[in-house]
Amino acid sequence: MLYKGSVKSNKTKFLAQKYAELINSGVNSDNILVLCQNSEKKKIFTDYAKEFLSAPCYGFKIFSFFGLARYFIEENWPIIENSIKDENAVVMPNLGGLEISRYIFKNCIENVKFKGYNSKNNLLHQMFRRYSLICQNALTQEDVENRVKILKESFSNDAQAAISLYRNKTLELRSFDYLRQSEAFSFLYKKLKNNFKYVFVDDGDELSPAATEYLKYIKDDVKEFYVFYDDKGASREGYLAAANEDFEKLLNEKAQKIDEDTTLEDRLFYSIKNEEKFEDEKIILKDFIGRDAMIKDVIDKINELLKNGVKLSEISIIMPETDSIIKFYLSKINKKIYYLTGSEKLSNNSLVNCFLMILKSINSLNVSFSSKPVRKIMSDVLKIDFKTSNTICDLCVKNGSFVHYDNKKYLKFLSVLNDIKAEKLSNQLYILCDKFIELKEENQKDILKLNELMKQITDFEDVLGDDTAKKYLLEALDYTIISENPIRSEEIDKDSIVAGTAQKIIDSEVKTKYQFLLDGSCENWIKQDTGPLYNSWVFRKKWDKKDFTYEDNKAFMLDKTARILRKLFLLNEDKIYIYSSNYNFRGQENTGGISKFFKSEQKNTKKPKNIIPRDDQKPVLEYNGGKMGVNAVAGSGKTTIMLALLVKLLNQGVEPQNIFVLTFMDSAAKNFKEKIKENFPNLIELPHISTIHGLALRIIKENSNYRYLDLSENFEIIDEVRTQNIMSEILEGESSRAKTYIKAIENFKLEEGKTFKSLNFKRVYEAYQNYLKENSLLDYNDLLIYALKLLRENKEIREYYGKLARYILEDEAQDSNCIQQKIIEILSKKWENVVRVGDVNQSIMTTFSNSDVKGFKNFVENSNYVNMNRSQRCSKGVYTLANKLIKYAKNKNIDAFIDVEMLPVEGKNPKDDIEVKCEVFNEENEETKYIISEIGKIFTKNPNSTAGLLLRTNYEVNVWADILNAHKIKTKVFSDNLGENPVFKVVLACLKFIEDTTNENAVECSKALFECGIYNDFCEFKEKVQKIKTPFLNSELEDFPLWWDLREFVSNSKKDIVELSMMIGEYYFSNSPHNVNISLVSGIVEDVNKKEKSSLGAVHKLEKMKNNKRETKKFFDIEKNRKGTVEIMTIHKSKGDEFDYVFIPKMSKENFPLDMNIKIKRESDFIFTENVKKIPKTLFDMKKEAAEENYRLLYVGITRAKKRIYLTTSKKYKIFHKMTEIAPCDFISEVLK
């Protein structure tokens, strides 16, 4: 009997009832086989059956497929044993240990050379997947060989060798994991008589080919089949090998359809397969810019539902992967959330960690005696009070071992340790657990984990012997991941919200009223089912094509996505919320995911703000098409008007995906997105807004375009730090020239260099590029040239984007480089609608980057040119000064500017009593004194003013910060440097203390908190702490809030390092503008922690990163709350910003050379890089350009001021401890006239 139906129906109950009927009518239950999808469903079936049974019966032969395989082996082991031709023999083989099979597999792989294998993809993982597919698909040797030919695999021989070795080894050791068992099962059932007269199959669509092959084999012998399947099911297609068997063909009968309504879900299925957008009132889409905002809304919505009487068990949360940060946020719902287990490290459980440490120390293995684990042992295992724990901990850490201390519980512990030294590992663990862990309900979870640990150890001892277990296992267990074990089932807490990945929710058939799908635009929602050593699609049993193309892959992925989402939605009874965010916790943009398959009505409930443009802005708003260049002076409202134009286009009905906006910095892109969201809160899809690198990345990644570049799908993009490291290694001895070479390579790439002028350069360039290629890495410049290459060489791609890019808006066009221009040119060929906005006079990046200011200048002067020359930012004195500078340059025949006079906006510009102050002092300290006194006057008169101190170099920034701090003036120093970010500093200092509770570390915490302005008592704290004799945590420092904080943090040591990071970050910064970076910092901690063996290792790594001045991170811009503070930065950094009062000190001729007497720093390096370029610049040209840029730099500095500008300098400066006379900058004399 064949039935078609989905999870919505009561199929399991239906089948169980039929099963019970059979038995009640006298059929021997030993002759009835029931196959369920997994152990959870097995339990459900069994429970139903038990309800309907009345007659006494024999055994229940109810299994999952792997359970069945195991059963066959246990019943018929001698057949296998007697076929193994060696001296050994066991009565009971080892069935089930994943850790041990991983160990055996790893050894087999190491035995085979795998020459040339790219180490990026973990070999063990790849091989395991390959082996899994072979087993689950019941592929014969011939089958595999055919597929090797189809895929043109290069490592197939090695893979085959490793697998053969594995098969032999497992036979030899008599140890089989679940996959090996399924192979043994295939061998066994062909040798045995079939006893099953009746076969029940639930969820037939999810069966693997290995299972269906068995059914086919016994088919003729079976009286009756009872099969339930979902013809659009098979969510486990792909790597999990669901066969999606055609049961009608197999059983030669027509399926009866069960009565149920799946119209909505079926509609979704076809919609996804056809790559259309699905819409229904049941599905609510929500999109946010930052992930924090997304999660906060999720929490609010869930709380709202709970308040309205919805039960916890009626809500489920589905995520592509669970990370600690999201768990931390979700814990704020303050209700029970049950996380379906995926892959997790056994040592993540703090108690397991403690015991591992104890075991290592008794067995004389390397173990670090740091405070965190030792304290955990004292407090969590031995239940010693806080104070005594600290004392003992302190002593042990100082000594590096468990030392004597007079405490009853502790002494008992020591004596137990001594007694068990000679025992084997499993006995040691058992005795420790027995003596120190109480069998209480509250310890249930820990007891479960400890039992798992026990099993790992016992398996090892049984198969490999007690000694190997001791030597190898304790080290390995640090990394052990209890993952995807199909045999395990879990008891889902009925009274809680269930959270997990989509597949887990489906496998556990979690039915709820409300489903929250998170991170909808994260690409991990749809993982690729292929890798260098396996291809889930071609390795299917029924593969019959001669090749495997990109189109095949795309179709399969769509099909699989359709199946998974359909099954997921079938489990929903009311509403589905799909949440996505633009940026993930790493500050990276999300691309991909499942959000693109849905749409919801974009009713704009909010009226976008109506902007009344000024006359000089009007032409921009009247733009209707074509090429338009806009030169916008500082403070002319460029961002506002660009936004207004975007709003206008969207209101006119232009689809968001047809608008491309290019910004210079990521922060500007994010800003635009947020502003658009403000105006269009219901807009789910935004226009493409990014830097040119963001656009290039999209072009490379979208539609797997990278396949045309001979790139692997998991290429990685490296930043400047990584480039530096690679270059240093390549250059070995001459690493001081790293910067020069890096610049030269950048020039070479961006100028599309073809021939090498210097053999030395050629050698370095090729070494660098080879390294990148071998490791599938791209640097930022590669992004651009590869994107350009794709557009040039591939018609399809060119046309695709050309058609899409109906409108292109470019911001900061004066800073865009040649490649960017070329890309824009290609993209705009079809529609030719390009608006380029910039300010030629603010181009200050030419000496840094390859920006092509002349290009923009040309564009502006040769197209529909809009001159936005009115600015409402600066007072009259300031803008007059700026205009004066332009005229001055013109008179000196320096071609630095275009002739644009900045005009005021009537009635809008600020006013001040003195708007320009220019002073020349005799001595340096006079200048400093003057600036300090002026600052004092400013803030006294108006404490809410903002002030900027703009400098030439980063070095000076720190010098001035120190000076101002010494005079107790509040300052803010902005930098991208990781170590200087306040959240990172504080979190790291606290984590360090938690790991090692020394006085020094406590003082460091105090220092960090002082530097961030949180606690002011650093000096007193340091003094007092340096005097104490007792451990810090036990000392009487109750007067200091930090002491309480640290005690609190330490007592939370059960939490993992990422949770602690979030906790600390939120504790200190949740009410400060820095809160936007809390999860970013925790993300960094998470990434580092994943790669390290222990939290202590992670802290050390983070410390290294903090001390590396070059380690930068794109932090989110914090909201500027800068009243009464002096912000110190370089002029470069100040671009786009504005302050009431601006100081530009040290305006010497040397600092601001405006003529050809410029000293090009590291001249030889400059000339070297110029030599690499296509048309090298002469020294004369370089000096000329440098001079021009200095003019513009000064222009930028001046135009930052709203009310008043201070230009100061002194006649003498201390250079290398010597007072030197320096002439003031040329322009100063002009000002003083």
Place this chain on the structure above:
Amino acid sequence: MIESYSASSLRLLQKDKEEFKKKYKMSLSFKHTNEFEKTGNVFHKLIFYYLKGFDVSKMVQKLSDDNKEVWENFIQSGILKEKYESVEQTFWIKEKSDKDFFINGRYDAILKEDNSYIIYDWKSENIPQNPEDDIQTVVYLYSASKLFKTENIKIRYVALKKLEMREVLFDKNKDYQKIINDIVSNDD
């Protein structure tokens, strides 16, 4: 969900309700098999394979000398019969008192002699002190009577090392059902 009880869980429930809860309801126990239990398992399995007709000579060769001796003696003793009705036979019997419940377990071997059924139970060390009153006897005799629909049931405990055997017959006057129900009613 309908509860099920084995002979061991009933024994513990009878002795100490709290301990029963911890071990069987809340999984609060540390899973550790000692050497005795391991040996017992090996013998059970070996007998199982032997009775099913498999060639176990290779496996027997690899036993420890002590165990080999025990095995040889056992096989020579004549306790093992020629043909058994079934080996390692699982049973599930549904009962009703204030609520439904199952009793379940596994007979090591079932021998059919004329019209009676004989349950064999292998013990590696010792036979229970008073087998007539032992809860395992109660459960096995009762369940067999239900399963085979007869009261001609015997249970034979066999001590493998000592080569002792004790037999208990089904007692028509004993209310096996009540004994079991009384214990189960303790579990709330």
